[in-house]
Amino acid sequence: MSGGWRMVARRHGGPEVIAREDFDPGAPAEGEVLIAQEAVGLNFIDIYYRTGLYPAPLPVALGAEGAGRIVATGPGVTGFSVGDRVGCASGLGAYATHRIVPANRVVRIPDGVSLEDAAAMMLKGMTACYLAEDTLALTAGQVALVHAAAGGVGSVLVPWLRDKGVIVVAHCGSAEKAATVQADHSLHGAFDTLAATVRELTGGKGVDVVYDGVGKDSWDASLASLRRRGMMVSYGNASGAVPPVHLLDLSKGGSLYVTRPTLFDYIASAEELAATAARLFDRMERGVVRASIGQRFALADAADAQRALEERRTTGATVLIP
Incomplete structure (x- = not known):
């Protein structure tokens, strides 16, 4: 086929390096499928590659997740047919009208889930799941x-944990965002006072686990909020990479x-x-x-979407529409 286009970064830098590029995805090879995408998810990992x-x-070729319909299958593909509604959240190249991916990295989207919701939730939702x-x-x-x-992963992780009966202390960057989060305790404000507040809420014990996708800015507050033998789960770098970790700090914090x-x-x-x-x-x-799509951008405006995400001006999930 011909007539496809995608958004790429030809050099590393700010959102301004993102450019539109015409391309021909070609025909799927052995074990591959060609997807005509109808929605693309926006994630911090896209910024990390940029x-x-x-x-x-x-x-x-930016982007990890998207959803659409299969328009061609390569030799040897079983379990998928032309017209199937599918999603993919692996590899690069999702910022595109069309995408060829291995069939074993594709999942079928149930009828009860829209393509936009699937594109918004594949990466963030499966992250919340694990x-x-x-x-x-x-x-x-x-x-x-x-x-x-209140962010992409957080807005899924909080209700998922509460459905399990876990007591959730949620933290956001602003009062406006905190007001949108339904948690047992919804906090906002500076990181330097967070641990003391968490200790107060937990009777001085601290929390069993911290889920931290912020990175550098929240690292110290996260460690200080943990109970003895608590678990720090650092899964993202929204504020920058975490500084070098000194193992003795984990010992002093209570065998963390x-x-x-x-x-x-x-x-x-x-499987x-x-x-x-x-x-x-x-x-x-x-x-x-729920997908909780807070904003939609045209795929051609991917630079604006990434800029909004970096500046923490988004709430919930963001989708790009080809």
């Missing part, structure tokens, strides 16, 4: 601190645990991907979690 924090050969279900086996009554609770997970290690196999997506779509269809 800036060079995450390495990739230039030019970088954080809530796989990094630590939390049970009802335990306490979690969730940073950026730290993990730096990434979604792709939890969906490495086709893991299918199981994680199934857990997400189940909760979407039951209304436990």
Whole structure:
């Protein structure tokens, strides 16, 4: 086929390096499918590739997640047909009208989930899934601190945890955002007073786990908010990379645990991907979690969308429409 286009970064830098590029995706090869995308998800990982924090050969075809319909299948593909509604949240190249991906990295979208909601939720929702279900086996009554609770992952993680009976202390960057979060305790404000507030809320004990996608700015507050033998889950770098960690600080903090997970290690196999997506779509269809699309941008305006995300001017999920 011909006539497709995508958004790429030809050099590392700010949002201004993003440019539109015409391309021909061609025909899918063995084990691949060609998807005509109807919605694309916006994520901080897109910014990490644009800036060079995450390495990739230039030019970088940006974007990780999208949803649409299969328009062609390559030889050897089973289980998918032309016309199927599918989503993909692996690899690069989602900022595009069309995308060729391995069939074993694609998931079928149930009828009860719209393509926009799927595009908004694939990466963030599956991230919330592994954080809530796989990094630590939390049970009802335990306490979690969730940073950026009104953001893409946070807005999914908070209700997911509460559905499990976990007590959630949510933290946001502003009072306006905190007011949108339905948590047991919804906080906002400076990080330098956060740990003291968390200690007060927990009777001096601290929380069992911190889910931190902010990174550098929140690191010290996160560690100081943990109970003895608590778990620090650092899964993002919205404010910059976490500084070098001194292991003695973990000892002094109360024999703390730290993990730096990434979604792709939890969906490495086709079976893991299918199981994680199934857990997400189940909760979407039951209304436990919602896409909560706060804003939509034209795909051609991807630079503006990334700028808004960097400046923390977005709430909930953001989708780009080709």
